[in-house]
Amino acid sequence: MGTDSGLRRLALGTLLAAFPGSTPPEWALDLVAEGLAGHTLFGHNIEHPDQVAATTAALRGARSDVLVAIDEEGGDVTRLAHATGSPYPGNAALGAVDDIGLTQRVYHAIGSELAALGINVDLAPTVDVNSADDNPVIGTRSFGADPVRVAAHSAAAIAGLQAAGVAACAKHFPGHGATVTDSHYELPTVDVPLDVLRARDLPPFAAVIAAGTRAIMTAHIRVPVLTGDDPATFSRAALTGLLRGEYGFTGTIITDALEMKGASTIAGGPGPAAVRALAAGTDLLCIGAQVDANLVEQVVAEIVAAIGDGRLDRSRVEKAAERAAALAAWTRTATPVHETSTDLGYAAARRAVRVEGVLSGLDKPLVVQLLSASTIAEGRVPWGLGPHLDGSEHLPVVATETEPAALRELAGERPIVLVGRHLHRLAGAVELVEALAADHPVTVVEMGWPSSWRPAGARAFVTTYGASHANGRAAAEVLGLATVR
Structure with a gap:
């Protein structure tokens, strides 16, 4: 025993x-x-x-x-x-x-x-x-x-x-x-x-x-x-x-x-x-x-x-x-020394944002989030621009279940901001983004790993290199859509 x-x-x-x-x-x-x-x-x-x-x-x-x-x-x-x-x-x-x-x-x-x-x-x-x-x-x-x-x-x-x-x-x-x-x-x-x-x-x-x-x-x-x-x-x-x-x-x-x-x-x-x-x-x-x-x-x-x-x-x-x-x-x-800065992560996320194209004419756009599954490693953690917006309409959709014409009709005269993760490999995303950008002012926000794909016709392509709360706020700020804090 x-x-x-x-x-x-x-x-x-x-x-x-x-x-x-x-x-x-x-x-x-x-x-x-x-x-x-x-x-x-x-x-x-x-x-x-x-x-x-x-x-x-x-x-x-x-x-x-x-x-x-x-x-x-x-x-x-x-x-x-x-x-x-x-x-x-x-x-x-x-x-x-x-x-x-x-x-x-x-x-x-x-x-x-x-x-x-x-x-x-x-x-x-x-x-x-x-x-x-x-x-x-x-x-x-x-x-x-x-x-x-x-x-x-x-x-x-x-x-x-x-x-x-x-x-x-x-x-x-x-x-x-x-x-x-x-x-x-x-x-x-x-x-x-x-x-x-x-x-x-x-x-x-x-x-x-x-x-x-x-x-x-x-x-x-x-x-x-x-x-x-x-x-x-x-x-x-x-x-x-x-x-x-x-x-x-x-x-x-x-x-x-x-x-x-x-x-x-x-x-x-x-x-x-x-x-x-x-x-x-x-x-x-x-x-x-x-x-x-x-x-x-x-x-x-x-x-x-x-x-x-x-x-x-x-x-x-x-x-x-x-x-x-x-x-x-x-x-x-271990003899630890502690870091106490509270805004460190948000400031770092702002420094990471990259913009290709021109960010203009984005007054009260329709913000469309293309939903995607989470990995087991990530878990079901909230992401996107929704929590950070200054009142712009926010619409979560599934790319394969969404028609470009429906989004154009909903947007009317407003520009569209399309937000997604790993858009180049998200089912239906490339087709939806490029169909919209062909005849509507579209800005794309990539919050996943960026590939070489860039949507034809888009006015701007914004890369955040991640979808954390800090990344989402940084993107909203760069787009001029963030709630004043």
Whole structure:
């Protein structure tokens, strides 16, 4: 019995779980007391700052060195501001501004906010080089398509977060930026030679390692020349060979969520996925967002069984738990300096806006928002110009269900401002925009990842490089449509 309980605690020490609701249930606290490394907070756990602080205090009451993690990237991926949108622009906007000091300050401010709430690990920044315009899951989460620029801003983001006493986790190794499928739903493949990976995707990881990032997250992507048929999360060659050996990373390797199809389907469920990830060299396993006590126990049982039947060396799991504990220890000994500027994110978003064409004659336009689905990473976070307008009519529509003639009739003599995300690949959007622009004054606002497409006939094309609350306000201000504040 002593051995079993020891193995159970050992397995728990490698897991990041999660729980439903705004208050940690008893089982979530009990698992922390029994040795669970920590929990990740999601939007469904967050109502207001005092409640978040109470949640983290309760977790810390169960064990003082618990890890409390969150995906707070700024921009399109926010948990703290999931109800309104982030007050900070995301990486694409910061990369467009290309002010290294600004990136560090923005991430310092994000880290300061997290630290004040008792959160000690940020599963950010995204350091992927977004080399594919049609990437459905990275896009504006990336600092850009240039490896040198992405590397510089990634290092600055690490410095900013960790100066606030929050451990950074750079993601997604070895680079999710060239994919055109989403690893939440399937296993993407990046079929390139290693020298392409080293030149294009890996420089930001070298930069964040040099900057002292405490953690790096694995990608559920397949790079055949490196990982064979497996995702990088299950690849010893990628994690132990390349990341640890060649790049010299000594911190904590954290998996992307094991519930994602890019991992769980390949392995046969979260439990087997956990075993394969640990064997490959990971240290801290994100189980996912939809977690209950039974799921945690299933994963623990699978790890314990794997140690018993030889699929996992106990020493490998002990090393993983040691690195998870070392991450927690760092967060307790960090000496943070906090950023207090409240308008920083909005000022940064304004600097990122780019205008092609002429912004004139936009008095009380019809503002049409072309609705688009959110990724799992983003969640259902409000976006667009609606909350920032000075009284201009705002109309959300689905591009494939909207006739140009109907919008022209509704607009009458008014110009039309069309707002969307990733318009070049949104079903029906290109056709609708160009049909309208052919015989009506149209200005386009792109709040997603900009491609090379520009609509024929449009008077202006405005790029915000993101759809956060800050990006939306910045666009409304540039268009002269913002409510006076």
